[in-house]
Amino acid sequence: MKAAPFDHIAATSAEHALQLLGEAGDDGMVLAGGQTLVPMLAMRLARPSVLIDINGIADWAGIDVSGDAVRIKTATRQTAALKSDVIAENLPLLAKALPWVGHHQTRNRGTVGGSIAHGDPAAEIPLVAVALGAEIKLHSQTAARPVAADSFYQGPMMSDRNEDEILVEIDFPIWRDAGRTGAGFHEVAERHGDFAVVSAGAQVLLDDAGVCQKAAIAVGGVSGTPARLRDAEANLIGNVLSENLIDEALTGIGDHMDPADDLHGSADYRRRVARVLIGRALADAVADAGGSLS
Amino acid sequence: MSRRDISLTINGKATTGVAEPRMTLLDFLRDELHLSGTHMGCEHGVCGACTVIVNGEPIRSCLMLAVQADGNTVQTVEGLCQEDGEPGLLQDAFRDAHGMQCGYCTPGMLMSAHALLQENLSPSDEDIREAIGGNICRCTGYTQIIDAIRLAGERMKEQGS
Numbered sequence: 001m002k003a004a005p006f007d008h009i010a011a012t013s014a015e016h017a018l019q020l021l022g023e024a025g026d027d028g029m030v031l032a033g034g035q036t037l038v039p040m041l042a043m044r045l046a047r048p049s050v051l052i053d054i055n056g057i058a059d060w061a062g063i064d065v066s067g068d069a070v071r072i073k074t075a076t077r078q079t080a081a082l083k084s085d086v087i088a089e090n091l092p093l094l095a096k097a098l099p100w101v102g103h104h105q106t107r108n109r110g111t112v113g114g115s116i117a118h119g120d121p122a123a124e125i126p127l128v129a130v131a132l133g134a135e136i137k138l139h140s141q142t143a144a145r146p147v148a149a150d151s152f153y154q155g156p157m158m159s160d161r162n163e164d165e166i167l168v169e170i171d172f173p174i175w176r177d178a179g180r181t182g183a184g185f186h187e188v189a190e191r192h193g194d195f196a197v198v199s200a201g202a203q204v205l206l207d208d209a210g211v212c213q214k215a216a217i218a219v220g221g222v223s224g225t226p227a228r229l230r231d232a233e234a235n236l237i238g239n240v241l242s243e244n245l246i247d248e249a250l251t252g253i254g255d256h257m258d259p260a261d262d263l264h265g266s267a268d269y270r271r272r273v274a275r276v277l278i279g280r281a282l283a284d285a286v287a288d289a290g291g292s293l294s
Numbered sequence: 295m296s297r298r299d300i301s302l303t304i305n306g307k308a309t310t311g312v313a314e315p316r317m318t319l320l321d322f323l324r325d326e327l328h329l330s331g332t333h334m335g336c337e338h339g340v341c342g343a344c345t346v347i348v349n350g351e352p353i354r355s356c357l358m359l360a361v362q363a364d365g366n367t368v369q370t371v372e373g374l375c376q377e378d379g380e381p382g383l384l385q386d387a388f389r390d391a392h393g394m395q396c397g398y399c400t401p402g403m404l405m406s407a408h409a410l411l412q413e414n415l416s417p418s419d420e421d422i423r424e425a426i427g428g429n430i431c432r433c434t435g436y437t438q439i440i441d442a443i444r445l446a447g448e449r450m451k452e453q454g455s
Contacts, residue, residue: 192427
């Protein structure tokens, strides 16, 4: 299993990378960590004539707080994100999800932006981006535009990104409201670190009385894109969360899902597992926020 | 595509070779440099047999291009041996604890274990499982591999004290 021939150019700056991609058009692909792209090359599912390597662009790696968001530059390694105090303090759901991303050996190369740009419907980081309403920044040689995460994805591995654009940064909103924020993340995979069959994440904000003030819930692996569960969120907000309330909020949740049947699980299995995992993620989120399910 | 000159440090030695852009670090090590200790398993990042350490971090050498490793520091399983080619401490621990059967996954297991023990000489079984979670072994059932890594950590501590 060897890749077809291609050229490799190490971009030396953001401008250089954008210029190279602009020139290459749809013959060019951006190489970040390569943990998904290199297997696709090996299996010849991708046949670019040139790879534009962005690993050497210092401006495109790093994590910081910018206003009310944590700004993660595209080529930030997943390991760096996992070890980041900024993420641990400000983005509880992302912090909970990152240990589920691949294996130690793939996180050392794999990037946050690469995972989001690739858009596997069961991947953890895109799920968190959709759940929290992250903003994705796309640059081309001539323009820059932000896209909301939940309108970024159009299908499995399909996004709103144009062929001359590079995803340069993701801004994850910080919940600064008064109260206690907690998060939970669960998934089912054949082996820890493998592609998830179904994944679910939840983040909640509880006030001093234990009333849910904000909720963000998303599920992966049950449709072509990660799906935010706004109806379920609305049913939780304004209430003291209990097992019964969560159970009611999740009733019929599978009816809105359109999962695939494949060798890893039937569509029915995915719907049932999704509901269970969302419930567990919510229970963990409440406990993480110092609450208890009455 | 044109072949590129690659210079890197492998197991402490400055090394050069030539690779076309599509050549993985794995193929470069095995076919260009004849360091065949690193094993080729799935070639798409699933099995972990090709694990090597680049700039101090364990990575899958089938998922990194040789051209990307230019200027980097790489450690392979050959680098775990003693200078006379005899097994090093970690390899001895795998032998003593029967941490292998067919041996195919062993180079990758050793490199993942080595990376763990560089940071933690007293890993819990959970730490060890996490460290080798990306390495597949179809023979042992993993238990003896975990024993071997724990044993190596103990021996390294004794040696250090």
